Amino acid sequence: MLWKSVLWKPPLSKPARRTPAASAASVLLAVALLATACGGDGSAAKNNVAAADPAASSPPAPHKVVIVVDGKQTEAMTTGTTVQQVLDEAGIKLGPYDLVKPAADQPAGELVKIARLLSKPKLTVVKTPAKTIRKKSDSVPPWSEKVLREGRSGIKIVKWAYVPRKDKKGRTRKVKKVLAQKVKRKPVTRILAVGPQSAGTGSAARLNWAGLAKCESGGNPKAVNPAGYYGLYQFSMATWQSVGGTGRPSDASPDEQTYRAQQLYNKVNGRWQGQWPNCGKFLFS
Structure with missing residues (x-):
């Protein structure tokens, strides 16, 4: 009888079935091993828990703010942190053109200033006159x-706007007010050299000029004749300018008018009849 050699094979075993509990345990074990391998001690998890449940912050403590509206001052206790919040708590409303310092969206300090405006601010260019200095x-x-x-x-x-103002009867009026101004160009002072303020011109100074003036103008240096004569000695404009006068004779000082009259007397070589035909005789009284 012939025997066949048969190789023996062990029976195939079925893989063990993993339960859900075992799978979860394996995952937790892997996470723990991974954290240990990375040097973690579990603090990240603790921090995550702490971050998820922050402590409640306390509201800001009330503080005093001084509010000045058009110069009228009030005080308010407020918890507001911005100017707008402070004004809201104080029950103060802003108009469309009102100026607020600091601005409404800025942090509130200890002082808030408000200027009530009835119009939008405007800019105007203004000329400032130059001064005049006279040097002898x-x-x-x-x-x-x-x-x-x-x-x-x-x-x-100049920056300006209309603002409300109350008159003596308590009625509100619209008044123009300058809010700010900026110098664009400084004025340059005019400098004049002025000659001696003397009324004496030689021998002519010894004549009776007061007598002539009394006859011509009643002694009034501002006298004006509709016919075109001015001042103490009733100069015409042409005659006044011929002896160096400027402007109107009646606007000059009495001393200058007398000086110019003496100049005129000398210029015509004492022939006063052509200048003061009716009153010139009083020069010699």
Whole structure:
């Protein structure tokens, strides 16, 4: 009888079935091993738990703020942190053009200023006149002036708006108010050299000029004749200018008018009849 050699094979076993509990345990074990391998001690998990449940913050403590509206001051206790919050708690409403300092969206300090405006602020260019300085000079003829430096007006930018103001009867009026101004160009001062303020011109000074003035104008240096004669000695404009006068004779000082009259007397070589035909005789009284 022949025997066949048969190789023996062990029976195939079925893989063990993993229960859900075992799977969950394996996952937890892997996570723990991974954390240990990375040097973790579980603090991240603790931090996550703490971050998920922050402690409740306390509200800001009330503080005092001074509010000034058009110069009228009030005090308010508030918990507001911005100017707008402070005004809301104080029951103060802003108009569309009101100026607030600090701005409404800025942090509130201890002081808030409000300017009530009835119109939108506008900018206007304004010229500022130049000053005039007069310096005495012996090199300039008496009662005459010489320009040493021309003046120039300045320029400034003025910011203004209409504001409410109450009159004496308690009625609200709209008044123009300057809010701010900025100098764009400074004025340049005009400088004049002024000659001696003397009323004496040689031998003519010894004549009776007061007597002539009394006859011509009643002694009034501002006298004006509709026919075109001015001042103490009733100069015409042409005659006044011929002896160095500027402007109207009646606007000059009495001393200058007398000086110019003496100049005129000398200029015509004492022939007063052509200048003061009716009153010239009083020069010799």
